Amino acid sequence: MKGSFAKYAQESSTEVTFYYIDSHTETFSLPINAQEFQAQLQQLLKQPWITFHLIDQTICIxxxxxxxxxxxxxxxxxxxxxxxxxxxxxxxxQRNAGRY
Incomplete structure (x- = not known):
């Protein structure tokens, strides 16, 4: 994305990637900015489950x-x-490349 649309998209959404113990990953785009996500992050991590409502399904992590x-x-x-x-x-x- 380029231009003002890219700036708008970045400011109005947050991308969150979860890495699980079993080595799987999932990425979600949230319709909130990073500051709003930050305000919720500590409380979210204290919860046993986090829920994401998508267009076609609900996912609980x-x-x-x-x-x-x-x-x-x-x-x-x-x-x-x-x-x-x-x-x-x-x-x-990167670490090994610097040694040669």
Whole structure:
């Protein structure tokens, strides 16, 4: 997406990817901005189940089975203990590439 539509889409929706213990992943697009999602995130993670109503079905996710959550756009406003600002991801390929 390019131009003002891409900016609008990014500001008015949040993409959330769940990585499960069994190595499966699922990605959802939520009709809220990242700040609204951030406001709910801590409470959501305390719930045993999270429910997503889609057009054609309802999906319930057991938070106990989730290993990692990725959120786009980033929630840079999150601060406090256990939150590391200005972090960078270094994959195995990037680490090994620098040694040769």
């Amino acid at each position: 057991c938070t106990e089975k989730v290993m990692k959550i990725e959120i786009i756009p980033p929630i840079n406003q999150m601060q406090g203990e256990g939150v590391f600002a200005n972090s960078q991801r270094i994959t195995a390929l």
